[in-house]
Amino acid sequence: MSRNLSEFSKKNYDLLVIGGGINGAAIANIAAGRGLSVALLEKGDFGSGTSSKSSKLIHGGIRYLENFEFDLVFESLRERALQLQCAPHLVKPLRFIIPVYKGDKRPLWMMRLGVFLYDRIAGRYRIGRHQSLSREELMRLEPGLKREGLKGGVMYFDAQMDDARLCLENVLSAAEKGAQVANYAEVFSFIKAGGKAAGVKVRDRFSGEEFEMRAKRILCAAGPWTNQLVRMDDAQAEKKVRTTKGIHLVCAAKISDHALLIPSRRDNRIFFVLPWQGGSMIGTTDTDYVGNPDRVDVRRDDMNYLIEETRRVFPSLSLGETDIASAFAGLRPLVRLYGAPSKIPRKHYLFETKSGILFVIGGKYTTYRKIAEDCVNKITAPRRERTYAIFGSGEAAGDPAAVSREYGLDEEIICALREKYGAQYPRILALTKGNPKLKERIVPFLPIIKAQIVYSAAVEMAVTADDIFLRRLSLGYSPKRTEDMEKSFRKAIAEVCPSIKQRGEDYA
Numbered sequence: 001m002s003r004n005l006s007e008f009s010k011k012n013y014d015l016l017v018i019g020g021g022i023n024g025a026a027i028a029n030i031a032a033g034r035g036l037s038v039a040l041l042e043k044g045d046f047g048s049g050t051s052s053k054s055s056k057l058i059h060g061g062i063r064y065l066e067n068f069e070f071d072l073v074f075e076s077l078r079e080r081a082l083q084l085q086c087a088p089h090l091v092k093p094l095r096f097i098i099p100v101y102k103g104d105k106r107p108l109w110m111m112r113l114g115v116f117l118y119d120r121i122a123g124r125y126r127i128g129r130h131q132s133l134s135r136e137e138l139m140r141l142e143p144g145l146k147r148e149g150l151k152g153g154v155m156y157f158d159a160q161m162d163d164a165r166l167c168l169e170n171v172l173s174a175a176e177k178g179a180q181v182a183n184y185a186e187v188f189s190f191i192k193a194g195g196k197a198a199g200v201k202v203r204d205r206f207s208g209e210e211f212e213m214r215a216k217r218i219l220c221a222a223g224p225w226t227n228q229l230v231r232m233d234d235a236q237a238e239k240k241v242r243t244t245k246g247i248h249l250v251c252a253a254k255i256s257d258h259a260l261l262i263p264s265r266r267d268n269r270i271f272f273v274l275p276w277q278g279g280s281m282i283g284t285t286d287t288d289y290v291g292n293p294d295r296v297d298v299r300r301d302d303m304n305y306l307i308e309e310t311r312r313v314f315p316s317l318s319l320g321e322t323d324i325a326s327a328f329a330g331l332r333p334l335v336r337l338y339g340a341p342s343k344i345p346r347k348h349y350l351f352e353t354k355s356g357i358l359f360v361i362g363g364k365y366t367t368y369r370k371i372a373e374d375c376v377n378k379i380t381a382p383r384r385e386r387t388y389a390i391f392g393s394g395e396a397a398g399d400p401a402a403v404s405r406e407y408g409l410d411e412e413i414i415c416a417l418r419e420k421y422g423a424q425y426p427r428i429l430a431l432t433k434g435n436p437k438l439k440e441r442i443v444p445f446l447p448i449i450k451a452q453i454v455y456s457a458a459v460e461m462a463v464t465a466d467d468i469f470l471r472r473l474s475l476g477y478s479p480k481r482t483e484d485m486e487k488s489f490r491k492a493i494a495e496v497c498p499s500i501k502q503r504g505e506d507y508a
Helices: 005-010 024-031 063-069 072-085 110-125 135-141 163-174 222-233 300-313 365-379 400-409 411-433 451-458 465-472 483-497
Strands: 012-018 038-040 091-101 131-133 151-162 179-184 185-193 196-204 210-220 241-251 259-263 270-276 277-283 325-335 348-352 360-361
Touching: 005 135, 005 179, 005 196, 005 210, 012 024, 024 196, 024 365, 038 163, 038 185, 063 072, 063 110, 063 241, 072 110, 072 185, 072 365, 091 110, 091 135, 110 151, 131 135, 131 365, 135 151, 163 179, 163 465, 185 210, 185 222, 210 270, 210 365, 210 465, 222 241, 222 325, 222 360, 241 300, 241 411, 259 300, 300 325, 325 360, 348 365, 360 365, 400 411, 411 451, 451 465, 451 483, 465 483
Parallel strands: 012 038, 012 210, 038 179, 091 259, 210 360
Antiparallel strands: 091 151, 131 151, 185 196, 196 210, 241 277, 241 325, 259 270, 270 277, 348 360
16 A cells, blocks of 8 residues: 555545544444445544554543443443454554552542443453452452552453554554545645535645645544634634643653552543553543644653552652653544533534535544444434444454464564554465565564564555654653663665655644
């Protein structure tokens, strides 16, 4: 698949989707699957915004129960089950533990009731059975927890995902079904005829070249950039989205084999301590953000908040700024309402402007497929998607040991390829048949080979080294990330794909 911007101006599309995050990617996937001619434009790389900076969870949202959002929880749990089915290579069940201490805002009885309701609402979509834990049982499972004031806890199940690749595989699936898709293609103006939107003007963010394209319907799934596009359509329009910032820290230390949901003492929010790629991920914060969505960053006070709260619960844990391998910040595009950020509903909403442009706002990552379905139902005959597939869906064929012998690769590498690419993994192996050099590991301690770089450029539309390192290979937030590791990857990218641009996120 190639990034061919010259194709976009050749026809009048049924649907133009602006925004290549998870919602836009899924909208394009479903719309193309229904036979519409579809174009998808993303001003950065696919998933480079909020959709690669989440908590990496596909979850029902147990905390939404205290806001009485039972319909959202059920919808999320149903979608969780669907994602486990359609993307088992990217979405995995995960066991969660909630420790409860004396003085916590949410007492033990409330937590027990919460996980009971969570499983009851899930019904046949339940992953595993919840469990109430005594103080002694909890300490056996998590010996590093602070003992003082510990009352007990609960256990329940949700799922963990690779968010960047889940987004990318929706894009690739849309392209496979005939959609024209492009990254680094920025819409800078709407074209109108008789007061109605009829197309857009687009700029290639690398060459600077501009072109026009036409579409019968335009749908914006721009997340934190929604307000900018609303004002592009109507300079006097009110802002529709309230952005809140969430940061995450990644550290090499494996704090626990389980995921932990922990109430903060500072502001009564909850945050997660998650197992992640052999290390740990800690997050998230939830604070209002009013700056440029392109310039969101991790501040020291955000880091200190998570570090201090984690050390409070794990008092023997040595955790400071120097122990953080990487950190990232993302923006939640919430519906513009007043109140504490954590209390703003996570339901999604659709609205149409006077010029006929559709916008989708709000929502959460877990329900992306349902959001996309609702959007496409606004444009064509309403239909419920009975099945859902992305690029790597289906059975990853072949016994790993046998495939390992056939290709002369470590079985660890074969298993890693299956986990990342699902049913598509043989395509990476095929690249090595004519070029044995592509079998080489990039660094000795990671099961990643040079063929994956070639595949990222040839099939997955990677344009820059950051596209490959951060999102195609999911190494941007690795607990093993070091300066030397990154240099090795960039050197390998230059060696096997010299056409890849080495410039980073500051390409503009």
